[in-house]
Amino acid sequence: MKQLETDVVVIGAGTAGLSAYRNAKQSTDNVLMIEAGQYGTTCARVGCMPSKLLIAAAEAAHSVTEAPKFGVNTTAPQIDGKAVMARVRSERDRFVGFVLEAVDELPEQDRIKGYARFLDANRVQIDDHTVITAKRFVIATGSRPNIPGFFQAFGERLIINDDVFDWQDLPESVAVFGPGVIGLELGQALHRLGVKVKLFGVGGSIGPLTDPQIQDYANTVFGEEFYVDSDAKVSDMQQVGDKAQLTYIDHDGKPQTEQFDYVLAATGRVPNVDKLGLENTGIELDERGVPLADTHTMQCGDSHIFIAGDASNQIPLLHEAADQGTIAGQNAGRFPDVRNGLRRAPIAAVFSDPQIAMVGESFKQLNERYGKCGCFAIGEVSFENQGRSRVMLKNKGYMHLYAEQGSGLFLGAEFIGPAAEHIAHLLAWAVQNKMTVPQMLDMPFYHPVIEEGLRTALRNLNARLKFGPDIVQHCMECGPGA
Numbered sequence: 497m498k499q500l501e502t503d504v505v506v507i508g509a510g511t512a513g514l515s516a517y518r519n520a521k522q523s524t525d526n527v528l529m530i531e532a533g534q535y536g537t538t539c540a541r542v543g544c545m546p547s548k549l550l551i552a553a554a555e556a557a558h559s560v561t562e563a564p565k566f567g568v569n570t571t572a573p574q575i576d577g578k579a580v581m582a583r584v585r586s587e588r589d590r591f592v593g594f595v596l597e598a599v600d601e602l603p604e605q606d607r608i609k610g611y612a613r614f615l616d617a618n619r620v621q622i623d624d625h626t627v628i629t630a631k632r633f634v635i636a637t638g639s640r641p642n643i644p645g646f647f648q649a650f651g652e653r654l655i656i657n658d659d660v661f662d663w664q665d666l667p668e669s670v671a672v673f674g675p676g677v678i679g680l681e682l683g684q685a686l687h688r689l690g691v692k693v694k695l696f697g698v699g700g701s702i703g704p705l706t707d708p709q710i711q712d713y714a715n716t717v718f719g720e721e722f723y724v725d726s727d728a729k730v731s732d733m734q735q736v737g738d739k740a741q742l743t744y745i746d747h748d749g750k751p752q753t754e755q756f757d758y759v760l761a762a763t764g765r766v767p768n769v770d771k772l773g774l775e776n777t778g779i780e781l782d783e784r785g786v787p788l789a790d791t792h793t794m795q796c797g798d799s800h801i802f803i804a805g806d807a808s809n810q811i812p813l814l815h816e817a818a819d820q821g822t823i824a825g826q827n828a829g830r831f832p833d834v835r836n837g838l839r840r841a842p843i844a845a846v847f848s849d850p851q852i853a854m855v856g857e858s859f860k861q862l863n864e865r866y867g868k869c870g871c872f873a874i875g876e877v878s879f880e881n882q883g884r885s886r887v888m889l890k891n892k893g894y895m896h897l898y899a900e901q902g903s904g905l906f907l908g909a910e911f912i913g914p915a916a917e918h919i920a921h922l923l924a925w926a927v928q929n930k931m932t933v934p935q936m937l938d939m940p941f942y943h944p945v946i947e948e949g950l951r952t953a954l955r956n957l958n959a960r961l962k963f964g965p966d967i968v969q970h971c972m973e974c975g976p977g978a
């Protein structure tokens with residue numbers, strides 16, 4: 497067994513780990529980064545980027561399908577599944593290539609391949625070849641799909657997102673379990689690419705939404721386009737030959753038995769912390785075995801161990817992994833001088849159509865914080881008659897904005913609608929700058945743009961905060977259709 501000594505060990509070379517490594521190096525040269533799997537990051541290999549590539553192909557197909565509604569007649573789109581998947585894979589490989597180039601540029605002696613496991617609070621063993629003694633650690637081991645055991649009945653017909661992006665061709669049919677972020681994005685994209693898709697959930701939730709009214713709207717909109725049952729009753733799961741078979745109760749209450757080429761499990765993700773030997777470190781874990789870490793320093797208790805990215809189970813998104821990696825890496829590098837890092841306003845977007853976005857505090861978080869004191873107001877707008885959205889035939893959507901009574905402080909938003917990824921940025925910047933609703937209404941709004949819908953919701957919110965009059969229907973100074 498090889499023995500090494502160093503100042504900082506970073507476990508995991510994903511987005512959080514790479515960022516932690518770079519930042520720790522600013523304080524000490526002695527940093528080792530351990531990677532058990534392939535370099536290239538989850539985001540580039542099997543996450544953000546290939547999913548958006550598949551969605552882009554689906555959008556291209558959908559715009560052809562929609563063209564006759566503008567008087568532009570076309571034949572139905574001819575989808576070449578092999579070509580779709582070839583582009584997904586080749587562009588994905590390009591993105592992965594950039595990461596690999598960056599990793600290659602790091603000093604070879606700093607990179608160790610193998611699975612790291614804590615022997616005690618200052619030693620990790622890598623596979624069966626190396627033991628490293630270190631003064632500080634950053635855990636950046638990411639997450640993996642959480643697959644309920646009963647799905648094993650589908651045998652090799654059961655797949656996860658990783659498998660989709662290695663397809664050589666599109667299948668004929670897929671049952672997707674989990675109408676969360678991954679299930680919605682991939683399920684709708686596959687449907688638009690001509691794959692027969694049925695999307696099953698539990699408990700009625702859809703996407704990351706917590707506001708019941710926006711959830712209902714989302715359930716209706718997606719259900720109008722393809723089969724979505726976010727509170728499904730599914731039984732008799734099994735593999736039959738080369739198909740997955742299941743029985744479900746359809747929207748009319750009738751049992752249906754159906755076969756699919758694949759069952760895609762998109763039922764949430766769990767942090768990769770269970771096989772790390774954390775019990776040997778003495779740090780405090782929550783009920784799910786995840787280290788309790790300060791959200792501003794990423795420090796586990798008052799220990800010399802830091803955590804970042806999906807492993808922390810805080811906010812499993814790419815930009816959060818990068819930020820947490822920066823904070824954890826800086827603090828591990830200069831420990832015991834531990835400092836608070838920048839945590840930005842929460843923002844999340846789902847690349848479905850219509851898109852979904854969450855900004856600041858969610859409806860659920862606000863209710864937990866304020867209880868039933870009536871201390872926050874909700875402003876709303878429907879995008880169904882919003883001018884620019886109707887022009888583009890993108891007029892499906894509903895928005896809720898939240899602000900504090902008395903101060904008018906803008907707190908957050910949940911919405912589904914056109915260009916939600918962009919509007920979410922305006923709103924997140926407003927949250928981070930601690931803007932009030934009147935201040936947001938002082939900002940410029942062009943015409944005709946989707947943001948005019950946001951202005952209507954802000955005006956409605958302003959009135960409900962008792963800061964101004966209710967919105968005027970068909971407001972003339974707003975421009976036609978605003």
Ligand SMILES: Cc1cc2nc3c(=O)[nH]c(=O)nc-3n(C[C@H](O)[C@H](O)[C@H](O)COP(=O)(O)OP(=O)(O)OC[C@H]3O[C@@H](n4cnc5c(N)ncnc54)[C@H](O)[C@@H]3O)c2cc1C
Pocket residue numbers: 507508509510511512513530531532533534535537538539542543544545547610611612613636637638639657678768772804805806807811812813814815817
């Ligand atoms: C399908 C999908 C789509 C997504 N789309 C988006 C999106 O559009 N926008 C967005 O913001 N986020 C998206 N995400 C989430 C985003 O990909 C993750 O939040 C982010 O990649 C997490 O980065 P990380 O560094 O924590 O983990 P990873 O990049 O997974 O890195 C963890 C690394 O640790 C290694 N490792 C694990 N255990 C050990 C060990 N014991 N020893 C050594 N190495 C180990 C792993 O091999 C891995 O390389 C998506 C995720 C998925 C699955």
Ligand SMILES: NC(=O)c1ccc[n+]([C@@H]2O[C@H](COP(=O)([O-])OP(=O)(O)OC[C@H]3O[C@@H](n4cnc5c(N)ncnc54)[C@H](O)[C@@H]3O)[C@@H](O)[C@H]2O)c1
Pocket residue numbers: 644673674675676677678679681696697698699701702703704762763764765811812813844845846847
């Ligand atoms: N656009 C993005 O930013 C993006 C895209 C994809 C993934 N992600 C990240 O990845 C994370 C994981 O995504 P995810 O979609 O796997 O998780 P998720 O938590 O968003 O959704 C899981 C869904 O599965 C459902 N579910 C659980 N058990 C089920 C069962 N037995 N049968 C049917 N449904 C079941 C849940 O009710 C929920 O709707 C997300 O939280 C997000 O942070 C982000």
